[in-house]
Amino acid sequence: MFNEVYDVIVVGAGHAGSEAAAAAANMGSKTLLITMNLQNIAQMSCNPAMGGIAKGQIVREIDALGGYSGIVSDTSAIQFKMLNKSKGPAMWSPRVQSDRMRFAEDWRLMLEKTPNLDLYQEMVSGLLIEKDSVVGVKTSLGVEVRSKSVVLTNGTFLNGLIHIGEKSFGGGRAGEKQATGITEQLVDLGFDSGRMKTGTPPRVDGRSLDFSKMIEQPGDENPDKFSYLDITKALTKQRSCHMTYTSEVVHDLLREGFDRSPMFNGRIKSLGPRYCPSIEDKINRFADKDRHQLFVEPEGWSTVEVYVNGFSTSLPEDVQFKALRSVVGFENVKFFRPGYAIEYDYFPPTQLKHTLETKLINGLYFAGQINGTTGYEEAASQGLMAGINASLRVQEREAFTLKRDEAYIGVLIDDLITKGTEEPYRMFTSRAEYRTLLRQDNADFRLTPKSYELGLASEKRMRRMEGKQVKADGFVSFFKQTSVKPEEANPVLEAKGSAPVKQSDKMFKIYSRPNITIEDVRKFNAVEEYILEHELDDEVIKQAEIQVKYSGYIAKEKNNADKLSRLEYVKIPENFDYSKIKSMSFEAREKLKKIQPTTVSQASRISGVSPNDISVLLVYMGR
Template structure:
């Protein structure tokens, strides 16, 4: 009934969709298996993509040929570039999406791909032959053969939903959990754990009083995630902000004795950076209010997502407390919030390609690895899918370093440090974040994807080359163009910076705080005319490159130093117990994780600089 697929992807959430596309775009024949074809690319929690650290990941996915950025651009209802008051390394795009349009758009793109087939059924086991993953078993007892398998099960592995004192099996509201896989993987020797996440109640927007809330509009000139020519966003929808109060908190406390978080029924660790409302008022008891973001679920629905009010309290307590929030006094609820516990597999059991160490040909991506967030899941799916296809094709693996991308930071953190709570990306996790900005992801990554032969990258690569040439030309013009005090001092006074006493080159003025390339162009007609030949993205990139070139160069030098360690390979079969000069902890960790390079070994928790020196001496370095 089934051919032998190159790659079977299990699960059609954000990780699974990107994994299927990534493998298919490298020429692999892919089967995407899901329990429900109607929930492909479902936004299970908030209807938004991007944010701090996460927006950079979406741009990187797009630069590598993934679809998350394109789908977001084509279905978003609001766009904002966060952290504009800070340096460009912190600028992070975020979009409110139309939940239903997002999922439909993803499904249409998947179904249009000639290399992707579909199968709707629960996968209950991995077919393992000669120690390798060779396909999957389904709930109907069917055997589907493949050369590699990517598991992207999200929150469905033995998922349990909690609402107050009620609990029942499920991977998402209204959907059953997945059984069998965890138990088989444990029999194969994998270590498993439990994690927890949650979601807020959904409300009827027709019953809310927006007039007493603060309006949060999108950017006046909205940007986009994709480096392709996706359509510009028009007719943005507003979000709103309101707050909890001491009265709301007191009402919520009335249900604490029935809370699964506080009575011990939930044992899995939840995300530290996205706590439930009951956790917030317990941990921050001194605060009188907490911010709530009132977010529309789409253009053609009145359903509202209350960002900041995730809860697993009893439904009557949630209802009573929400009705005491300003603007929610007449609120009607579509459904209560809930918590969900699910199985995950500590990611230290994976290599840098996201292939498992125990079973070659088996890859994990997304929440099965202990992460949280659509963006973190999507990028793992992309890397796992690419490497599953490359392995089948007997080609070299695709591995991103920490200096290459936020995706490289995320995977390196997971496989070397593991995680005991749902891992979320932040800009602070990247030590080279001036190099990993959201504006230059295509320059960093598109050439790599083009070199791999990812489908439809020719036009993107030409665009990158055009942009590089444009940045070089703009930089040269600013370095060569002299300006006199009488031409520029009026603008400098408006910008709040010292006037010139003699002529200088424009690049030295641009380096000043408060001075922008747009402002310079407004004051210097010849520069304005010169820049008119380039698009806004190229001009903005040139400005950042010139303004921060000292910092950028410093980070490049730091990367070069570290790359020397990344270039020193370690044998997979080496027994570190032989090196008695290593600390006992280092020997245990190195034998357990089998790092590929000295650089990777240096980032493993428990491996000290002295241990790294021992390794270098042993290797004759």
């Protein structure tokens, strides 16, 4: 069946695998995507939503780089919200509630329409290795498929073990079998592996809930969308989510099952996600809280299935049911399936290069939960980067990486490679030191030119971005160059309780005042005339507003990034012998030897490496 040699084989068709396969194929590489079940491509294993705090920025970055996640999020959305609108634009984070079935269907149909991409259903049980390089994969049926590179995106399937109370059984996801063979082979090859855990809540029948007792959570009044492309449209109608709370009664009922909980009786030894704990973990860790929020999220436009966000659990199913029936609005709840925890193998990501290629085996890439991350968005972004770099390697082109001041994706990968992780890693805005530069609104400005150079972004997309940038920059220049007289400015300023001006002043200075909005300055005749003459849309107007309002912060952060980026260009020779630097701390030598950073900047971010150690390193290197 497989006589030809593929350029790239992607193992696993979750969010990471789907993006990896699409990227490699769209860059012209002959690509094969192998998954255990073609009906479950890009399955939303946990909550039916994309985006959120920092995650929404990642989806925008994936879209700007030519990935599919933003497009599919738009076509399958049932609700849109821009989170953190009360804060500055660096914190604004888009999020959509998705139609779970439509999301997976749209992803599959987009992959089927992608040139250079073949699909195959089978379990990969091993890798074909020759002279420290991967040359293909072997399936559980004994089929060998040759390739020039392989991307592993196994999610929670590697020796996956599902726990519900005192019951446990092998599985990579509810109703699907685990994947075996790969971990054992990689360990034999010299890789370190570990175990992590994650969990999911019960799915319930929405017809059995009383939504009138809950707090309605509607979408935005004027919803936006994820993709920068005009092939998707913003929602014209939306479905509401709802919110309710647990109580002391619910907590007491849950505690009755703690002796049968795999979390507390020692059967689960691995660490779960710190920022998405199970309900039993929450009531144990936060014993002073008498209630916790539950978000009741519809799974789609038409289905009655509901996701109970905030009630992730591995307690026995009878305990889950009894406790949930004591939640307001859930008095008559019917389960579609109970919640469960799952343990799975991962590989500490310090074993990777910044391209996500492994240090031990040439041409082998890891992406997604295999690297210790959690979340669809984090996985998808890694898949995209691994697919890009696998394709570039085969085409003998220069590798592609993103720096910390260029993208949240750059922060994510640098954190993983440099610091590693012993618990499921989740992205937050606080992890990015340059978050004013890495806003969700400017991801296309930051990344589309790079995508165009790679051959992912089309000419049309590039020209559209350039047109938007010219218009936004022109509007900002207009404010800097145009003055407004006191008789026109003061009525607007006084209406907003802002100090009047005594003489003509530049509009930029007036617009920069914290309480003056675009609606206020549009009352100046020249502004409205400019908008009409240059046909500025809301996207351009918003972009210009952010550049005016936050120009000082943006300039300061860019200056800091430029200073630190100089160390990015100080390369450390390959296989550098740190043991020779006796004046460096022992811990620093050990960490640097293990991680083998490629630049001084990366070395400075390794936990346990002090500024003094970096100074010593620079002196030793003659800098």
